[in-house]
Amino acid sequence: MLKVENLKKQFKSGDTIINAVDGVSLEIEEGSFVSIIGKSGSGKSTLLALLGALDKATSGKIEIGGKEITKMPDRKLISYRREEIGFVFQNYNLIPNISALENVMIPMELTGMPKAKRKERARDLLLEVDLDENKHLRKPSRLSGGEQQRVAIARALANKPKLILADEPTGNLDTETGKMIDDLLKKLAKIEKTTIIAVTHDQDVAKRSDIVFHIKDGKLVKE
Amino acid sequence: MIVRERRKEIGVLKAIGSSNIKIVTQFISESVSLTFLGTLVGLVAGALLASPIMNVLVSSSLTSGQQPERIMGGGIGGRMGMVIMNGQSTIRNLNAVVSYNIILYGLAAALVIAIIGSAIPAWLISKVRPSEVLRGE
Numbered sequence: 001m002l003k004v005e006n007l008k009k010q011f012k013s014g015d016t017i018i019n020a021v022d023g024v025s026l027e028i029e030e031g032s033f034v035s036i037i038g039k040s041g042s043g044k045s046t047l048l049a050l051l052g053a054l055d056k057a058t059s060g061k062i063e064i065g066g067k068e069i070t071k072m073p074d075r076k077l078i079s080y081r082r083e084e085i086g087f088v089f090q091n092y093n094l095i096p097n098i099s100a101l102e103n104v105m106i107p108m109e110l111t112g113m114p115k116a117k118r119k120e121r122a123r124d125l126l127l128e129v130d131l132d133e134n135k136h137l138r139k140p141s142r143l144s145g146g147e148q149q150r151v152a153i154a155r156a157l158a159n160k161p162k163l164i165l166a167d168e169p170t171g172n173l174d175t176e177t178g179k180m181i182d183d184l185l186k187k188l189a190k191i192e193k194t195t196i197i198a199v200t201h202d203q204d205v206a207k208r209s210d211i212v213f214h215i216k217d218g219k220l221v222k223e
Numbered sequence: 224m225i226v227r228e229r230r231k232e233i234g235v236l237k238a239i240g241s242s243n244i245k246i247v248t249q250f251i252s253e254s255v256s257l258t259f260l261g262t263l264v265g266l267v268a269g270a271l272l273a274s275p276i277m278n279v280l281v282s283s284s285l286t287s288g289q290q291p292e293r294i295m296g297g298g299i300g301g302r303m304g305m306v307i308m309n310g311q312s313t314i315r316n317l318n319a320v321v322s323y324n325i326i327l328y329g330l331a332a333a334l335v336i337a338i339i340g341s342a343i344p345a346w347l348i349s350k351v352r353p354s355e356v357l358r359g360e
């Protein structure tokens with residue numbers, strides 16, 4: 001379902017060239033929970049950015065559900081991000097001046113779903129990630145880190161993406177809350193049949209996932 | 224100029240699949256509606272205050288004219304009153320008048336400024352790379 005072939009990303013800084021992603025190949029089945037482990041600077045975020053079309057590869061191929069995104073024009077990439085990818089970030093990245101509910105509604109607004117319908121789905125999703133209904137209208141600043149990450153997960157799920165990319169989703173949370181978020185991601189992946197690729201530092205999390213990749217200097221090693 | 228918080232917001236919107244056009248439209252409509260709001264507040268305040276201010280000016284001029292001993296730092300109002308009193312004897316029907324033209328010019332000027340002021344952020348918005356959101360703060 002997700003197929004990557006000899007993917008490379010180079011950054012030029014001055015005279016030096018950094019091979020942030022250096023010939024990555026992988027194949028992942030639909031609905032799997034995949035962990036990526038690696039040291040700081042090993043290329044984890046860069047790899048996720050390429051998979052989520054936030055950035056363009058220098059060379060190589062990414063194919064998702066038979067579509068080759070490395071060949072798509074920019075306009076298509078925007079709808080690819082909107083409809084087929086869900087992002088979860090380490091620092092939650094919710095829009096600060098609107099409510100949790102409205103944050104979850106944004107991706108659906110972008111696809112033109114009618115307001116009543118997206119409101120209803122946003123509410124359902126927030127309940128699905130176990131956010132109390134009395135907190136749905138709060139702004140992100142009035143939610144705890146764990147709660148903000150739940151909202152972010154609900155937002156990522158909004159358009160029923162094929163693939164969720166999570167860059168250290170528990171990096172800012174304490175161990176216990178982090179574990180809850182991980183379990184939630186895993187549970188939802190199964191329910192919604194979404195593939196999840198999560199960057200993590202936590203060996204425990206990695207152990208409980210379907211596939212574990214180690215990344216070092218932009219190169220991937222399957223465990 | 225985009226403050227850092229806004230820049231992050233733009234990156235996030237791009238990352239979750241919003242287009243440049245959409246984000247720019249959103250930001251411009253935000254600043255245009257702020258402009259309208261500002262204009263409205265200005266107009267209402269002007270309309271409500273013009274008459275009392277004129278009254279203060281005129282009455283202080285009358286009192287100061289009639290009872291110079293009570294000026295006591297009457298400030299601008301007092302002094303203006305003196306000038307008016309010297310030039311004219313009856314000023315009871317003085318009114319503050321704002322013509323529609325002036326309102327329209329003011330509104331047009333504000334809109335032009337808002338649109339130019341948005342074109343620059345629009346260009347900056349298009350430059351924000353969505354991958355920035357994966358960098359820590």
Ligand SMILES: Nc1ncnc2c1ncn2[C@@H]1O[C@H](COP(=O)(O)OP(=O)(O)OP(=O)(O)O)[C@@H](O)[C@H]1O
Pocket residue numbers: 011012013018019020038039040041042043044045046047
């Ligand atoms: N926009 C960029 N310009 C230049 N170099 C970059 C850029 N983005 C990443 N790099 C470099 O690419 C390499 C991989 O970076 P990346 O952010 O993918 O690492 P990471 O594994 O996510 O690290 P961390 O755990 O600290 O988040 C690093 O050497 C980094 O300095």
Ligand SMILES: [Mg+2]
Pocket residue numbers: 044045046167357
């Ligand atoms: Mg990173």
